[in-house]
Amino acid sequence: MAKNPASDNLPLADVLRAANELVAEKLMQDWALGGALAAIYYVEPFMTYGADIFFIPADKGFTAGIPAIYAYLQARGWQAEGEHLLIGGFPVQFLAAHGLTEEAVREAERIDYEGVPAKIFPAEYIVAIAASVGRAKDKARIEQLLQQADLDKTKLENILQRHKLKLPVL
């Protein structure tokens, strides 16, 4: 069978490596992959247009250090486009974590992706975050995770209770 063309490869390893560099440069305290790509770690692959990196800011000011993060990555060839930074045309969003998302970063699962150490939101937190957002695509994500991921139901209940969240009616 023919190999996938290189254009199919998302530059995810480069994204994760860059996030590690941002910690080493003290531009952020910690980070984890969230959003759709984190969900895909636990469920079947589906279409998504970008990566969401949630980070605990090193700079506790109003901007959460985002201008310095943009400047650092732009100096390394990333392009800014609206609220995204593009690497090889692939959009990445850096989002300051707080509350539930900050807890998800702190509790994130450690993984190795193509030799790059990374952290990824636990499945239970992805469900809770989706329940807190509540769009149609979040309901679909919850359904997928409930059907396909090996969820710790006790842990999920605990998170939902502490953050006063309820699962939507599916």
Added chain:
Amino acid sequence: MKLEMRQKLAREPFADKIRKVGQLIRLAKTFPRRPAKPQVIAK
């Protein structure tokens, strides 16, 4: 797709799944959705 098939896909290695997402993105760029035709309102 049947649930068992979807669960099987979910258990694939993450790197393989990311490669498939890349393929989906390429397909979406090659064959973009056409905008929906305006609805004809029946009188």
